[in-house]
Amino acid sequence: MVLPLSAAARPEIPAPPPAKLPPLTAAGLDQAYAANRANAAEAARMASAHGDTHRAAADRALATPTRHLLRFDGRGEGQVTEVFGDLAHADHIAVLVPGSDTSLDTYARFRADATALHRELDRTTPRTAVIAWLGYQTPDTISTTVTTTGRADQAAPQLRQFIRQLRGIAAQDDTTVSLLCHSYGSVVCARAATDLDATDLVLLGSPGTGADTAAALHTRARVWAARGADDWVAEVPHIRTDFFGTTLGFGADPMSPSFGASRFAAGDGGHSDYFDPGSVSLTNLARIVRGEISEVTRA
Template sequence: MRRFGRTLVTAVLTVAVITGTAGWASADTQQAVTGPVPGTAAWLAEPGLRAGGGAGTGPGAVRGLPDPGRAAPREVARFFAALDPDEAQALVRRHPLVVGNLDGVPVALRYQANRIAILASGEARYLSLAGAGRQILAFDPRGRGQVAEVFGDLARAEHVAVIVPGSDNDASTHDRTRKPYSGPGGMAQALRASTGDATAVVAWTGYTTPVGVGLDAAQGRLAEAGAARLTRFLAGLDAVGAADPALFCHSYGSVVCGLAARNTDARDIVVLGSPGMRADNVAALHTRARVWAAKSPSDWIDDIPNVEFAGLGHGADPTSSAFGARRVPAADAEGHAGYFVPGTQSLAAFAAIATGAAR
């Protein structure tokens, strides 16, 4: 009974802290964006394509287009491998949103399709994403918008890293001019530069993140939806032959990574500024990946109680000795979003992990 009482008091404290931290809590409840992108119905209404004998079909057979809601990324990859260039280009032109977001499609086609989709959206806040040289691997305009951008040569890189950000990130905030290393795009660029450009890095804002520090951030609802999307996204990278990734999961993004861990082929999972991974320890993640954790002494996340009770809170502190993660030095990282600032111990350690040099 005493133990229950202590747990209840801690849970009440968690709610109080989460809904009052720094005076900027938000009650802006977000609805998770799930399912195939707009345009899927038109895609599925296509009459089909004549096979040339590839992907297990006989010459002249009609192939239906893969269902974005059901087809596994490897099925999608096989379908596109059987297309001739003209067929693939026709699909890009007619269905850019679907092709650009369909995991398993060759990355070059996705870049092309997403540029078309961004320009067609008519949204001024997204136009910079269509700039020359940008490699947008996913663009979903629903809700606040979701985006994934690649820095480097994803198809040929020996090492791949994926940044999974936390609250207040979406397609419109992807390009941050103020405190650039606090956003997913800046984090990805800093990590790639710190590896000597030896690693392809993906800035993945592919899920609906919480806004502010409110109940959405205290609950796992958005993280569960995000974990499903992350799992499929990583399966898509695997389907096109990308190297097994290292995941760098910031703040609420570490909750997403914790829930997705058992279903990914990640070789490393790094959490930073984490409120918890919805697991008591590394073993409870059920992953073969090496798990790393970083927390700055000045990070306000340390004020959040590490409990999980009645759906609130995200459990054990990944930097605690009992959790069992490998520690990443972060003594000189400032605050909650300073881990990727050039010159910090944490960024140097991240680079070693990304390139496989860390032991």
């Protein structure tokens, strides 16, 4: 077996610590948004002084007055949680959990996915909100970490806590929360699944979850799975093996009938195409978020 090499280390980019805020509530959202924008603006100044113009530009974009940031941390690879829509009054909330190679430097492409979903939802169901949750340090695609659950195990408690916070913000007890988990993000969602107060758990282009079946995730959420016809992840071996004390791989294919997920159509797209405007997958994702289960086209 040949293991991928870790990516070269990048010099640390200076940034302030995250803004100190009280527990999130619907009434405190504007305060949180303003504080995190101010933090991003300071991070942009520090990155610029450090000579990292690319990071400075990414931070500066997040600091603009139209951005709604629930959390921002410009240190290291960076983390950000951004809201699209009126979170305090949403009947349906979708949380996007990204896969490998997602950081502040590449955040724009992840944000584009969230924006596309929000626009699709908003066409017919205005009381919806979409959240781009970059709340963990994602692995590099060319690294050993992408083949283990290590980063996912670290991220799972933060994701559980965030979903609990969302339930405290939601205007109604019956507000739905759907997790849309892409690639390695599906491993994160799987590790967080137990006691996760979510309505739906959607695995997109998943390499596996570390569980043999959907039932083994021990979640009350409906478990969905989809894979585009041109997604290279279909070629990933669905194995789990010990290698010098480290477990490599994620086991069963969520698209396998024996896994037990509700499989839905994702069209002909590739690994990065699940949120493409007009795509079969985006249409079905919006139906899942809205709770239109009978309208979802099955694979």
